[in-house]
Amino acid sequence: MEVIKPGSKIDFIKIMPYAIVVSALLVTVSLCGIFIWPKPNWGIDFAGGTEIQVAFKQPIEMGKLREAMESLRVGDVKVQEWLGTGKANTNFLIRLEKLAEEPAATATETQPGGTAAGATGKTTTMVEAKITEVFGKGSFEILKSDYVGPKVGKELRNQGALAVIIANLLILVYVSLRFEFRYAFGAVIALFHDAIISAGLIVFTQKSFDLTIIAALLSIVGYSINDTIVVFDRIRENLSRHRRMTLFETVNAATNETLSRTLLTSFVTWLAVFCLWLLGGSSINGFAFCMMMGIIVGTYSSVFVASAYVVYTERLRDRRRTAAAATAGK
């Protein structure tokens, strides 16, 4: 079976200006989303705080649960229902943020009881005790509880951003070694493009931005470079084979020749990730969603963004050369 018939002659160079406008727009909007509005809905990993998934045996009133949590007075309270496999009004996600900072445990302070865990380390225990008090013992089950201290949250955030940047730089180095630096730079611009737009999508859908999203962004970065490299490989091969063709023609031909493969592999991977999104359960849902979007953006960018960079720098160089020749001719 063939989706893209051999000998397809789509003029990518002609579409490129439009693609660049669209990309620039998407990147700008995404950056605004990340830094200005609406800003990422930072998950507990990065924001710090406590998040508890609780399942009740019988449906309860969410308002009552929220009231109970607010009466703890430990920080900002968010209670929301999440759709697990259970009945309606039985599964809830409780999130406590901006927990009161505990006093620094210095050696001079006597701390009766000897437990220096402070209020923040104990929120899970407090929440459990409160639910038991209000709804009765054995009426619920704590499925999952996460507490991330403010220090750790900040570290995780910095590490995550660092990891994405380092991955990009290492890829830049590798691609420069295997191709010209110009290509490598084009590829990395495409990667940042993919990472930013994928992150933007998570921000605008207000999905929880947590560690798994960082994992997804890194996978997108590592994956979307594949398509770009396949196109670049073909450009290089064609440049040495058809010396009479211009770079633009070569890029066009190479993109067309590899189009079938690009779409096919992306689709297969997308198919697998789609199954993950559909069946993988709530903990992995954000990750799968981010990957699904990232694969689409990555495929688009390796066709348009990466080669566009190469094409336009070449055009610029040509123009300079002709200008230089013109002045030299005078």
Next chain:
Amino acid sequence: MERGLIYRIGLVAGIMLVSVLALVPSIYYDYRGNKTLLPPWWPASFSNNLVLGLDLQGGMDLVVSVSAEEAVVNELRHYADLIQSNMRSDRVSFTKVDVDAHQRWLSVEYPDSASMLKGSEYIKKSFLELFVSEGEGTLKQVYVLREAAADQILKRSVDQVKQILGRRMDAFGLREPEIVVQGRNRVRLQLPGVTDPTRIKENITRTAKLEFMLVSEMGKLKEAAERESGGPPAGMVLASWTDPNNPEHKAECYFSSGSKIGEGPVGKDIKLLPGVAKTGEADNSTCYALREDVTVSGADLKDARPGYDPEQLSGSVVNFEFNMKGAQRFGKITGEHVNEQLAVVLEDRVMSAPVIRSRIFDRGQIEGGFTNAEATDLANVLRSGALDVNIKIEEERTVGASLGADSIHKGIQAALWGSVAVVVFMIFYYSVGGVIADLALLLNILLIMAALSLFGATLTLPGLAGIVLTVGMSVDANVLIFERAREELRVGKTPRSAMEAGYSKALWTILDSNITTLIGALVLLQWGTGPIKGFAVTLSLGIIFSVFTSVVVSRIIYEVMFYYRKGARLRIGIKVEPAAGAR
């Protein structure tokens, strides 16, 4: 058949055999009972099994931190004690040896310059870790710890915390708890199968510092307060005491929210601590003045067991036994202070303050109205050793067993249907070629699972996600090869040379694209934590194996095919009329 091909077949067969051997223990494993179902003759080197991550089997992942400052201050206090006692025995006179906990320095004051010279010479020679930061040559010298020494102390302190927590966790009989030092000042505890997270956390964070201190003649301050004012005044001041000989020596004891004591200038070596009610809570109505100069540390215990005291109807008690060193000191103090009150101080609360009736050597009892479980836990933490630094919970992740089971179920479903979708699509698109790519894919999954088993790596939910992603990505290499072969067929090459061209021309592209993906995965492996690391592991393995299965294994299948049927058609989903000259 060529010799090279036979070698390659042998290699692949060998790898498959090892993989199957490595996977068997994970299949014959009772994950609930946590025991292997393998026959005893199974070779030990193949007996590792897949370890399920805490997110899949349920459990607790805890990161605690040790305060570097506190460890340093503790060490400085220790130095201060040594300096004082050594200078006393060397007859070097000094006014004061003090430790400032906030500035983290140690200061020594001398009455005259002669003793200053002698004293600073002694400190310089005996404490290489200290250096003078202020007051060189004056009568008050301030010392701070060298940075390298401070690092050393922190490291020792963190290692000690790790060991003590390990001993404390042993009592809970968890399966394979893992406790490791992380970074500079953190300890990570991975505790599978925790059923009562609250109790575990309490056992981890308490210091279990046990001391025996003589109650000062000031006695119970509450009595004094009552004598003076008939009860605690409305302000937070519960009790106050002034030394009749020196009005500057006065004590005030506050309780804010029942937990914290502020203290004013207290008489030399006097410490104020709250008592404990029979319920085990801090008792706001009693305050003890204790002599810090007459103490026995509870660190020198040989054993501690929960027990019942027939006279104590209010609850369980903990009986303990000193080791030689502890018994000597305990015997000396109890011998010297018969008929005085000795306070049993646990974690800075006075549990009880019985009157010493006669000299006691090696055993004692802690009472405090404990429940049976509390007494058991207390005995456990006392046996495991006291922490001399406070530890703080930095990160806690607990997954219930039922959610874990649910996650396994969903993860496997996703992996299964993801694979089915990819396998079916590949056959649909590339017909026989697709079947061969699918074989490579299945072998890839087998290799990933085998490698995880063999290295005893941990499988997490993101790890399962990594496998699903690998399933999608690993056919990429075969797609590249087939697309290339299709092009070659179209320009009229024979099936065999088209396939060979497909493999050789696509090779570098395959390597390039997989190496870049691997870079992303390895960065994640380096910077990721916990379950995310599991994702990076399966993804990295999947990428590496996919190159092997598609470039090596699927090629072998084609070569064998062409060996048996020289003119076989290349079925990769397109119809190409053989060019006239191609035969």
